[in-house]
Amino acid sequence: MPLLEIKDMTVGYGRIEALHGISLSVESGELVTLIGANGAGKTTTMRAISGVRPLTRGSIMFDGQDITRMKAHLRVLAGIVQAPEGRGVFPGMTVQENLDMGHYARKFANKAEYQATLDHVFELFPRLKERRAQMGGTMSGGEQQMVAIGRALMARPRLLLLDEPSMGLAPMIIQQIFRIVSEINATGTTILLVEQNAQQALSRSDRAYILETGEVVKSGPGPELLADPAIKEAYLGVA
Amino acid sequence: MSTPVKQTSATPLGRPHAGVGDRFRLWWNAQSRPAQWAFGVPFILFIALVPILNIPVLTTVGTNFGAVMAQFGMIALIAIGLNVVVGQAGLLDLGYVGFYAVGAYTVALLTSPDSPWNQTGEGNWLSQDWAWLAVLPVAVCITAISGLLLGSPTLRLRGDYLAIVTLGFGEIVRLLADNLGEITGGGRGLSQVAYPQLGQTEANPGGLFSAGNVAGRINSGVWWFWLSLVLIMVVLLFVGNLERSRVGRAWVAIREDEDAAEIMGVPTFKFKLWAFTIGAAIGGLSGALYAGQVQFVTPTNFNVINSVLFLCAVVLGGQGNKLGVILGAFIIVYLPNFFLGRTDLFGIPINGNEIANYRYLFFGLALMVLMIFRPQGLLPARQKLLTYGRQLYVAARRTAKRQHGDAGTGDQHGTTGAEEVSR
Numbered sequence: 196m197p198l199l200e201i202k203d204m205t206v207g208y209g210r211i212e213a214l215h216g217i218s219l220s221v222e223s224g225e226l227v228t229l230i231g232a233n234g235a236g237k238t239t240t241m242r243a244i245s246g247v248r249p250l251t252r253g254s255i256m257f258d259g260q261d262i263t264r265m266k267a268h269l270r271v272l273a274g275i276v277q278a279p280e281g282r283g284v285f286p287g288m289t290v291q292e293n294l295d296m297g298h299y300a301r302k303f304a305n306k307a308e309y310q311a312t313l314d315h316v317f318e319l320f321p322r323l324k325e326r327r328a329q330m331g332g333t334m335s336g337g338e339q340q341m342v343a344i345g346r347a348l349m350a351r352p353r354l355l356l357l358d359e360p361s362m363g364l365a366p367m368i369i370q371q372i373f374r375i376v377s378e379i380n381a382t383g384t385t386i387l388l389v390e391q392n393a394q395q396a397l398s399r400s401d402r403a404y405i406l407e408t409g410e411v412v413k414s415g416p417g418p419e420l421l422a423d424p425a426i427k428e429a430y431l432g433v434a
Numbered sequence: 435m436s437t438p439v440k441q442t443s444a445t446p447l448g449r450p451h452a453g454v455g456d457r458f459r460l461w462w463n464a465q466s467r468p469a470q471w472a473f474g475v476p477f478i479l480f481i482a483l484v485p486i487l488n489i490p491v492l493t494t495v496g497t498n499f500g501a502v503m504a505q506f507g508m509i510a511l512i513a514i515g516l517n518v519v520v521g522q523a524g525l526l527d528l529g530y531v532g533f534y535a536v537g538a539y540t541v542a543l544l545t546s547p548d549s550p551w552n553q554t555g556e557g558n559w560l561s562q563d564w565a566w567l568a569v570l571p572v573a574v575c576i577t578a579i580s581g582l583l584l585g586s587p588t589l590r591l592r593g594d595y596l597a598i599v600t601l602g603f604g605e606i607v608r609l610l611a612d613n614l615g616e617i618t619g620g621g622r623g624l625s626q627v628a629y630p631q632l633g634q635t636e637a638n639p640g641g642l643f644s645a646g647n648v649a650g651r652i653n654s655g656v657w658w659f660w661l662s663l664v665l666i667m668v669v670l671l672f673v674g675n676l677e678r679s680r681v682g683r684a685w686v687a688i689r690e691d692e693d694a695a696e697i698m699g700v701p702t703f704k705f706k707l708w709a710f711t712i713g714a715a716i717g718g719l720s721g722a723l724y725a726g727q728v729q730f731v732t733p734t735n736f737n738v739i740n741s742v743l744f745l746c747a748v749v750l751g752g753q754g755n756k757l758g759v760i761l762g763a764f765i766i767v768y769l770p771n772f773f774l775g776r777t778d779l780f781g782i783p784i785n786g787n788e789i790a791n792y793r794y795l796f797f798g799l800a801l802m803v804l805m806i807f808r809p810q811g812l813l814p815a816r817q818k819l820l821t822y823g824r825q826l827y828v829a830a831r832r833t834a835k836r837q838h839g840d841a842g843t844g845d846q847h848g849t850t851g852a853e854e855v856s857r
């Protein structure tokens with residue numbers, strides 16, 4: 196049984212339908228990537244999984260449970276945590292306070308567990324430890340991305356949703372972020388990743404889905420899609 | 435576990451841009467609880483005594499100073515309540531005067547002989563002596579419910595939409611009061627509203643809180659001011675505790691970024707509704723005070739301009755800072771009254787009445803100037819998140835103490851601010 200299973204999901208904004216019945220699944224422990232052009236509906240998919248955008252048709256199953264109508268904050272409790280597109284860092288909170296918002300819904304059983312998780316986040320992102328007293332809004336773009344991911348990790352997600360973590364970052368930082376994403380996945384967290392950076396994302400993910408104007412047009416193992424000529428042309432800029 | 439200690443202990447003290455307010459907060463939070471009381475109590479006593487000390491220049495000349503301070507007390511309550519909605523949760527409410535009106539009319543409708551729903555007097559369940567006090571909680575509850583009812587549909591809206599809908603609400607309440615003449619007395623209003631019956635003497639048959647008690651230095655205005663001071667402190671305690679709780683953290687998160695808050699698992703709608711309802715209840719409390727003080731309510735007291743004025747107090751004083759908004763309320767109430775009836779200031783002849791007439795113009799200008807030079811308000815909220823303030827400082831102080839050779843305090847005292855917070 197997959198950890199996340201989406202069937203025939205349709206989502207719209209007013210009368211505009213952004214997703215026309217997409218189906219996808221993520222197995223426990225997998226790193227799955229969602230690739231698509233601007234406006235294909237990737238963020239919409241993520242928002243629907245997080246529960247901040249309602250479905251007009253279809254269903255979402257998480258860990259065998261139907262969560263189609265579940266409230267957003269209850270999904271966080273269930274273990275679905277998102278680092279949103281554009282990072283969504285709380286600008287007036289310090290880095291530490293941002294991280295602490297991560298476990299707002301999923302409280303820690305004890306201090307030791309809290310400390311261990313925080314240490315883990317600081318291990319992944321030493322920069323955050325240095326800057327824990329700095330205001331979130333004054334962090335650089337790359338640093339804010341680290342805050343967003345770190346904050347999501349503080350919720351100890353079972354399914355981590357990452358919406359374009361590499362957006363607007365320098366190649367060096369992108370490398371680093373991808374390495375960390377793989378690392379998080381390697382330690383057992385299931386990840387659904389949205390990316391424009393197809394080369395990096397495909398080579399690192401177990402499987403991938405290609406989204407085009409609200410529909411899944413192709414799916415398969417990451418490396419396999421990477422070798423697909425059509426995809427090469429469309430997403431990697433290689434003729 | 436021991437490494438981060440050093441780091442956090444340095445952070446709160448080493449704030450990069452500590453203004454006067456931050457420095458004061460730092461100093462204040464560094465004091466022990468008894469020391470805070472030792473500074474705070476005389477200060478509050480002084481504030482309480484201001485209307486009877488007859489301080490030259492400060493004391494108003496055109497209006498009774500006690501009455502001015504009473505009005506300040508009520509507007510301060512309003513500002514604290516509105517600050518929960520606007521400053522804490524970041525919801526722009528332009529109809530706050532509506533709640534003030536609901537509170538005032540609840541008291542008036544239940545206790546005025548002009549009202550068909552009057553519950554005082556012969557054969558009714560409200561004793562004349564306790565009527566005001568008895569309906570006070572009723573007024574607060576009804577206003578809270580009205581907040582809940584208004585909030586449930588409207589808080590799904592955001593930003594501008596919310597502002598417009600609440601603006602409409604404020605007008606609707608006033609128009610209802612004006613047009614339901616059978617019940618509310620329409621434009622004539624409701625008179626002889628109940629007030630606290632206390633200290634009746636032969637010279638003063640209405641008692642200390644009676645609107646008729648205007649003679650002498652300690653008149654009814656002063657008594658109402660003292661009563662509102664007590665209520666302000668109770669409300670401050672309540673609101674302060676809320677701010678430091680999970681509710682407060684949720685509010686800050688919503689204010690900062692509602693979408694992100696939702697995604698972090700904050701039930702945003704629920705907490706917005708909480709803020710709205712609590713704010714409404716405090717507004718209703720103030721309205722009930724007002725009705726008791728003037729013993730008379732009419733729709734004109736609840737014009738939309740008042741909503742703007744309340745908001746002005748909050749923004750002027752400093753959104754999110756409870757003491758700031760109280761200062762804002764003082765300025766809004768006191769300044770026009772300061773000029774009223776004054777013909778000279780430090781020897782310079784002025785036309786105070788004229789200046790007071792132009793108060794909206796001056797408030798408008800003052801707001802514009804403030805937004806340019808000090809957009810956070812006169813007393814800005816902490817640069818950082820409001821919620822964790824004290825905990826961080828306490829943790830830092832403990833660590834500092836320990837480092838000064840205060841041995842034997844045990845390891846659990848060396849907690850970092852973060853750990854404190856995580857509880």
Ligand SMILES: Nc1ncnc2c1ncn2[C@@H]1O[C@H](COP(=O)(O)OP(=O)(O)OP(=O)(O)O)[C@@H](O)[C@H]1O
Nearest residue numbers: 208211213231232233234235236237238239240280
């Ligand atoms: N709030 C909204 N109101 C109306 N339409 C929207 C809204 N948000 C997104 N859309 C539309 O839905 C479609 C999918 O948008 P979405 O944000 O999911 O794209 P995306 O794949 O994440 O794109 P990008 O790579 O640019 O982030 C687009 O056509 C977009 O214009």
Ligand SMILES: [Mg+2]
Nearest residue numbers: 237238239280
């Ligand atoms: Mg997107």
